[in-house]
Amino acid sequence: MNFKKTINEIKSFKDNQILTNKSILEQHSRGEDYYIPKLPDAVFYANTTSDIQEVVKICARNKTPVIPFGSGTSLEGHVLPSKGGISINLSNMKKILQLNPQDLDCRVEAGVSRVLLNENIKDKGLFFPIDPGASEASIGGMAATNASGTNAVRYGTMKTNVLGLTVVMADGSIIKTGGRAKKSSAGYDLTKLLIGSEGTLGIISEIQLKLYGIPESISSAVCHFDTLEGAVRTSMEVIQYGLQVARIELIDEVQMKASIKYSKLQNFKEKPTLFFEFHGTKQSTKEQAIIAEEISQSHGGENFKWAQKTEERNLLWKARHDAYYAALSIAPNKRAMSTDVCVPISKLAECILESQNDLASNNVVAPMVGHVGDGNFHLIMLGDPNNSKEMEKLKQINDRLVKRAIHMGGTCSGEHGIGLGKKDYLKIEHPTLIPLMQNVKKTFDPNNILNPDKIVDFN
Numbered sequence: 001m002n003f004k005k006t007i008n009e010i011k012s013f014k015d016n017q018i019l020t021n022k023s024i025l026e027q028h029s030r031g032e033d034y035y036i037p038k039l040p041d042a043v044f045y046a047n048t049t050s051d052i053q054e055v056v057k058i059c060a061r062n063k064t065p066v067i068p069f070g071s072g073t074s075l076e077g078h079v080l081p082s083k084g085g086i087s088i089n090l091s092n093m094k095k096i097l098q099l100n101p102q103d104l105d106c107r108v109e110a111g112v113s114r115v116l117l118n119e120n121i122k123d124k125g126l127f128f129p130i131d132p133g134a135s136e137a138s139i140g141g142m143a144a145t146n147a148s149g150t151n152a153v154r155y156g157t158m159k160t161n162v163l164g165l166t167v168v169m170a171d172g173s174i175i176k177t178g179g180r181a182k183k184s185s186a187g188y189d190l191t192k193l194l195i196g197s198e199g200t201l202g203i204i205s206e207i208q209l210k211l212y213g214i215p216e217s218i219s220s221a222v223c224h225f226d227t228l229e230g231a232v233r234t235s236m237e238v239i240q241y242g243l244q245v246a247r248i249e250l251i252d253e254v255q256m257k258a259s260i261k262y263s264k265l266q267n268f269k270e271k272p273t274l275f276f277e278f279h280g281t282k283q284s285t286k287e288q289a290i291i292a293e294e295i296s297q298s299h300g301g302e303n304f305k306w307a308q309k310t311e312e313r314n315l316l317w318k319a320r321h322d323a324y325y326a327a328l329s330i331a332p333n334k335r336a337m338s339t340d341v342c343v344p345i346s347k348l349a350e351c352i353l354e355s356q357n358d359l360a361s362n363n364v365v366a367p368m369v370g371h372v373g374d375g376n377f378h379l380i381m382l383g384d385p386n387n388s389k390e391m392e393k394l395k396q397i398n399d400r401l402v403k404r405a406i407h408m409g410g411t412c413s414g415e416h417g418i419g420l421g422k423k424d425y426l427k428i429e430h431p432t433l434i435p436l437m438q439n440v441k442k443t444f445d446p447n448n449i450l451n452p453d454k455i456v457d458f459n
């Protein structure tokens, strides 16, 4: 379809904010995923909520698809404009609108990144814990995918930490959901419905967030294991024991090898490893660490290696956050198909070990990282998107893994979302809910202009 009329109408009021040059279109043709890219017809850079509103009104009139674009770090074809249309880039919307230290909350524009937010609040002794590995991810994109990360085991996901939203709806109207109260029983929870809706129900322009006081004591430790099973069973037992770890991250041998090289880590071993972090008072972090070390040793873990100074800790977690790029560096011309299952903690070892056997019997090398305290792990499978045979083999491994996880009571996506790539698995996971989800979509977006093709098909 040709969207020239829409583009000309947008140009007539915001000429300098709409771009159609090839390099900009290419940047908005996919996320960090392995899908074959497709160009949008134009990219609009929004500066304000009313900019978004004006553009959505024009698109609604002309039935032109609108694809919200935060930082484009999503992994399942979320931002790929499969039906063309206007990509609305929110990266200029970077204001921290309100900071309320006494109430531990703030209001930000959608384009603020977690790193920018944390830089701006640390002098007040505050932090925002949700940390997807892509540090440039926008808070708007994180809300739209219900992102989490290494801290979720202690602090929850975006759903736990968003109090309210400002949203531009498919007809260009603006709604405000939630508020600043820490809890509310006021009617249907539209905030939570919009979180994780991947730009298919509305465009989020502002987000009210919960914040936390920086703990008195933070300590991080690394523990190497002889076997992957020992590391996984440790993480399960730590959670089952009820230890309040702030982070417990698994990195397998292949990923450790890649990370040691990529992040120039010194004194680390190419062995299955757990990264721990403990938050609390000096006394409580010490107590937690002693128990975690005892549990680790009972599963063949070595003595903990401590990173107590802020710089050492930052280095450690930067290496963890860079794990995806370290994995990509193994095969520079390939793209990553990242799996994202999440299972009940008691099933974690079984799920990981069966998946490792599947990789081995298919001769596929895939680094693995896991937010194991939540039962969530990623195989970073590397393939050439133009090599259909290779990609098919990886898809089959992912297919078996997702079905295994669902069979165990888990989910196809712990944190990355559905996008284009997991639509079939959503049908397997929630067959009876698909019609209801389609009705929700129709109610919010009757003409199917908001990020069409994602999450559920429109009937």
Ligand SMILES: Cc1cc2nc3c(=O)[nH]c(=O)nc-3n(C[C@H](O)[C@H](O)[C@H](O)COP(=O)(O)OP(=O)(O)OC[C@H]3O[C@@H](n4cnc5c(N)ncnc54)[C@H](O)[C@@H]3O)c2cc1C
Binding pocket: 031, 032, 067, 068, 069, 070, 071, 072, 073, 074, 075, 078, 079, 090, 110, 131, 132, 133, 134, 136, 137, 138, 139, 140, 141, 142, 143, 144, 145, 146, 147, 148, 149, 150, 198, 199, 200, 202, 203, 204, 205, 321, 324, 325, 415, 416, 451, 454
């Ligand atoms: C190296 C790496 C590590 C990662 N690690 C994690 C991790 O640990 N945990 C995790 O959860 N994810 C992780 N991800 C995935 C990704 O970072 C998250 O999904 C993130 O939340 C996407 O944010 P974004 O701003 O890049 O959104 P985008 O990719 O721009 O958009 C994602 C989706 O949200 C929609 N969207 C974006 N902004 C808005 C808005 N303002 N209003 C409405 N819809 C919007 C888009 O249309 C799209 O459907 C990782 C990705 C990479 C590349």
